[in-house]
Amino acid sequence: MESCLNIINKDEANNFANYLACPSCDLLFDVSMLADGESARCSRCGNFLTTYRTNELSHVIAYTSSALILLALACSYPFMSFKSNGLESVMTLPETALRLLSNGMPTLAFLVAAFIIIIPALVVVLILGLSVALKLERHYRWLRPAGKLVYHLQNWSMVEVFFIGVLVSLVKIGHMATVIMGASFWSYAVFSLFFVLSLSSLDRVQCWRRIGALQP
Amino acid sequence: MHVRKANSMERTLALLVTACVLYIPANLLPIMITDQLGQPTESTIIGGVVLLINMGSVSIAMVIFFASVMIPLSKLAMMFYLCWSVRNGPPETVRQRTVLYRVTEFIGKWSMIDVFVVAILVALINLTNLLVIHPGGAAIAFAGVVMVSMLAAESFDPRLMWDQRDGKDE
Numbered sequence A: 001m002e003s004c005l006n007i008i009n010k011d012e013a014n015n016f017a018n019y020l021a022c023p024s025c026d027l028l029f030d031v032s033m034l035a036d037g038e039s040a041r042c043s044r045c046g047n048f049l050t051t052y053r054t055n056e057l058s059h060v061i062a063y064t065s066s067a068l069i070l071l072a073l074a075c076s077y078p079f080m081s082f083k084s085n086g087l088e089s090v091m092t093l094p095e096t097a098l099r100l101l102s103n104g105m106p107t108l109a110f111l112v113a114a115f116i117i118i119i120p121a122l123v124v125v126l127i128l129g130l131s132v133a134l135k136l137e138r139h140y141r142w143l144r145p146a147g148k149l150v151y152h153l154q155n156w157s158m159v160e161v162f163f164i165g166v167l168v169s170l171v172k173i174g175h176m177a178t179v180i181m182g183a184s185f186w187s188y189a190v191f192s193l194f195f196v197l198s199l200s201s202l203d204r205v206q207c208w209r210r211i212g213a214l215q216p
Numbered sequence B: 001m002h003v004r005k006a007n008s009m010e011r012t013l014a015l016l017v018t019a020c021v022l023y024i025p026a027n028l029l030p031i032m033i034t035d036q037l038g039q040p041t042e043s044t045i046i047g048g049v050v051l052l053i054n055m056g057s058v059s060i061a062m063v064i065f066f067a068s069v070m071i072p073l074s075k076l077a078m079m080f081y082l083c084w085s086v087r088n089g090p091p092e093t094v095r096q097r098t099v100l101y102r103v104t105e106f107i108g109k110w111s112m113i114d115v116f117v118v119a120i121l122v123a124l125i126n127l128t129n130l131l132v133i134h135p136g137g138a139a140i141a142f143a144g145v146v147m148v149s150m151l152a153a154e155s156f157d158p159r160l161m162w163d164q165r166d167g168k169d170e
């Protein structure tokens, strides 16, 4: 559902809590009139602005805690195993980075670990912390920096890109050996689903409005 | 309201040039070294695409070609065009250019596919003396291209394009 919004003259926008500048073109909108489930788009450049949901925080807490458990599982079991001529080698998720390290590429190892494990984990922990604090209506000084970090880091999580990488690897080696997907593969797949759900359920603008309302 | 990104244009252009420079070793160096029974075979990004076509996996070859060649090159071209358009672009296309910017922001990380393939194969295929895969220098150069061009997209401020239009309205 898309709602028609009032465009605000820059001089009238004294009460910042209800006003929102389009992140693409800086046009100001009043977003305080949205009903449960309604979304808004910028009328000038078409950029998505916000969706308002009354019970979004409970959903976000459920999604993020499930995601954390799944990521812990994904890091502790074999991801894939490879069998050829009676020999077998097994790979875990952290090993995709650790083997690069033992091959003398510490920078690349760090980037891979950051893109597929560290950044996604950090984003999930930050969202969980934020939504628990907002649900309890407690104000902490770290709320604003945590919110900024979540929206800055989410573009750097590459869980879905990694899955395409897994698919390509399967095609590349499928002809020379038997490849078996382990428990970690499935946990990581479900993790990626909950990760996307956590991010899409916590609306950026509504998050700022809730933080703003808590400030003394 | 959000604070404007400082020196957006200079930073974006510097990062774009860096990405272009890194793209050269990314294509010249091997991305992966396959060591089969002590016989090392090096393969480049393009070599990997050709190999997949010869194996008959044309669709997967296309995925890698798009991710490693088309996306990074078109992203760099689009970002250079957007920077140029802040001053010289036709004001009536500013809406389309904002959409183009959202596209460059979204597609950047998909270029990492080939780097992840190398990381997975290095970790998975480790049968000592029989078959071992090592990462090549292109893997780090290419990861650099992706990272630097993502930073370039982040430092570009699309509101600069609307400023030009607003300036002409008044």
Ligand SMILES: [Zn+2]
Pocket (backbone or CB within 6 Å): A022, A023, A024, A025, A026, A027, A042, A043, A044, A045, A046, A047
């Ligand atoms: Zn807009």
